[in-house]
Amino acid sequence: MADPMKIRASFKDGGVDLRILMAHEMETGQRKDPAGKVVPAWHIQEVVAAVNGKPVIKAHWGPAISKNPFLRARIKAAKIGDKITVTWVDNKGDKRVDETTVA
């Protein structure tokens, strides 16, 4: 399984500032290895952030998102103490779920 995400969820200005850092190679599928073979694309396809189990934002990604992706979003419907769960799924079906509490 992939390395854990780093998630920060801080309450400010009446909403939650959510910052997520994921550990993923995000291979584009354009690159060749030294033997000249195409390195197959390997990237996160979907990221879902949920507040207390209810999804609020869903990201669909292609390979053009940078390696070790960063995502920042604002969630107005969350407050201190709410549980934020973030799930990502990549194009090989690998998956990672992490959660944090709004501070």
Place this chain on the structure above:
Amino acid sequence: MNTCSTRVGADVVDSSRRLAMQATSSLGLFSALVSIGMLTPGTAAAQAFNNAAFQAKGIVDTMKALGAAGAIESKDVIITASDIAENGAVVPVGIRSALPKTEMLALIVEKNPNGLAGAYDILDGADAEVQMNIKMGQSSDIVALVKADGKFFIARKEIKVTLGGCGG
């Protein structure tokens, strides 16, 4: 490693020729082909999203694939990014919509091999604002596409890249 401009198809031809010459593992080529073909299925259950949009090239085709042909420019779609990106592998871009009932945000890079970088469904509870890091193969226009109340709006910005982003 200068594969930025080459398309996947050309790469496959190239690698098959090379493999034939070297007569090494044809299994490697096979698995490469499978994985190219398998970009979308397999995990399709995890993604009910429009995969054609991620295969499209350029802004016009990508917008067509998203059903957003004829989107109009709007001042309420805001792109936050610097004019010059020093490193094309990591270009921070923020997009925001001030339009009511924003349902979706998407970012398209005109000169990337595939235009669509990411699309975001804004569900009930989130603000219409995201920030991400993208890869850019070369200097290009980027377009933020917003779907609000069933209609599409765009904003455009040019970003100059001083170092290519494909090498990773």
